Structures are given as structure tokens and as C-alpha cells.
Amino acid sequence: QVQLVESGGGVVQPGRSLRLSCAASGFTFSSYGMHWVRQAPGKGLEWVAVISYDGSNKHYADSVKGRFTISRDNSKNTLYLQMNSLRVEDTAVHYCAKDLVAAGRGYFDYWGQGTLVTVSS
Amino acid sequence: DIQMTQSPSSLSASVGDRVTITCRASQGIRNDLGWYQQKPGKAPKRLIYAASSLQSGVPSRFSGSGSGTEFTLTISSLQPEDFATYYCLQHNSYPFTFGPGTKVDIK
Numbered sequence: 541q542v543q544l545v546e547s548g549g550g551v552v553q554p555g556r557s558l559r560l561s562c563a564a565s566g567f568t569f570s571s572y573g574m575h576w577v578r579q580a581p582g583k584g585l586e587w588v589a590v591i592s593y594d595g596s597n598k599h600y601a602d603s604v605k606g607r608f609t610i611s612r613d614n615s616k617n618t619l620y621l622q623m624n625s626l627r628v629e630d631t632a633v634h635y636c637a638k639d640l641v642a643a644g645r646g647y648f649d650y651w652g653q654g655t656l657v658t659v660s661s
Numbered sequence: 662d663i664q665m666t667q668s669p670s671s672l673s674a675s676v677g678d679r680v681t682i683t684c685r686a687s688q689g690i691r692n693d694l695g696w697y698q699q700k701p702g703k704a705p706k707r708l709i710y711a712a713s714s715l716q717s718g719v720p721s722r723f724s725g726s727g728s729g730t731e732f733t734l735t736i737s738s739l740q741p742e743d744f745a746t747y748y749c750l751q752h753n754s755y756p757f758t759f760g761p762g763t764k765v766d767i768k
Contacts, residue, residue: 577705585750600756601756648750649707651704
């Protein structure tokens with residue numbers, strides 16, 4: 541069955557960097573777009589970024605553009621989110637989500653359980 | 662960017678009630694809209710895709726309708742397991758945007 545397992549969350553100071561990983565199994569990872577979605581404590585969902593099946597196309601939310609980079613390693617069935625210049629407002633549970641479509645058009649069908657990133661001095 | 666609004670932001674209802682949640686887009690998004698259910702501490706679960714298509718395995722008491730800028734999610738007869746927060750998501754154009762959510766709790 542499809543499994544998405546996020547890791548790499550933790551407590552980090554403002555301005556520092558963190559890299560999240562999402563290990564995928566149970567499907568042909570290299571055939572599907574993948575997303576990161578986050579949720580600040582007690583708040584709603586915020587779409588963060590998408591990457592197409594082959595990594596050739598990427599799009600970002602305005603709030604993270606220029607600071608975050610989404611990438612993937614299809615040989616390792618792993619999705620990444622490199623987060624630089626972190627801000628207090630980046631504090632959130634970060635979920636990875638699988639798309640039903642190779643290009644990553646927003647048809648989420650499976651989600652991980654999330655990893656918490658806390659940005660605090 | 663496309664802005665999404667939802668109404669109401671919260672509602673109290675009883676088991677067996679019919680519940681309707683509305684989602685509006687700031688510009689036309691065709692039918693590029695999904696509805697998601699989230700329970701506390703859990704990842705979201707997709708209920709509806711393409712505005713009105715029921716996700717496999719989701720009970721038929723859930724239905725979606727709409728196109729363009731106005732969409733609705735209807736629960737025909739609320740069950741105890743339906744108390745949760747519901748979000749719409751537009752995926753017509755980047756950046757994708759979620760609505761702010763509607764919390765459904767027990768009256």
C-alpha cells in the first residue's frame with residue numbers, strides 16, 4: 541500500500557536552514573507529481589510547493605518563494621524540501637502528498653502524517 | 662493569486678442533519694476544486710475531486726456541486742464520524758490555494 545513518511549522536522553532558530561524528507565513506497569514514485577502542504581498550529585492548510593514526476597517543473601507559494609526548494613531523487617523514492625532563511629511564521633506541520641497526475645496538478649490522493657517544524661529563538 | 666473563501670467558518674449540527682458548506686473562488690476555476698476532511702491530529706482526506714466526483718471509498722452521503730466560482734459540499738445526513746474540519750482546494754492555477762476551513766461540531 542502507498543506510504544509516505546516525512547522526517548527532518550525539529551526546532552531551529554530564525555534564519556537557519558532545515559531539510560525535510562519524504563520517503564515514498566507502495567507505488568511507482570517516478571511517475572507522479574508530489575507536493576508539500578503545511579499547517580501552522582491551530583490554523584488551516586497552506587499549499588507550499590509542487591514538483592513534477594521528473595523534477596522538470598516546480599511551483600511555489602508566494603510565502604516561500606526564493607527561500608524553499610523542492611526536489612526529488614527518483615532513484616531513492618524520496619521527496620525533499622530545503623528550507624532556508626526560516627522565519628517564526630514557518631512553524632507548522634509539513635505534509636508531503638502524492639498527486640494522481642505526473643505533472644502535479646493538485647489531485648492529492650495520499651498524504652503522509654506530517655513532520656513538525658518549529659522556528660524559535 | 663486566486664483567493665478562496667468558505668462559509669460558514671463553523672457550524673453546530675446534530676446527527677442526521679443535512680449540512681451544506683460553500684466555497685467561493687475570486688475568479689473562475691472551472692471545476693478544478695477538491696474537498697478535504699481533516700480530523701484533529703490527522704492528515705487531510707480527500708472526499709470530492711473535480712468539484713462533484715466522489716472519491717472511492719467515501720460514503721455517498723457526501724456530495725459536491727458547482728463550477729466556475731461557487732461550489733458546495735453537502736452532507737445529506739450527518740454521522741458521528743463526520744465531525745471534523747472541511748477545506749476546499751483550488752488547483753486551477755499556481756499557487757494552489759485552500760479555503761480557510763469550516764469546522765463542523767456537535768450541537
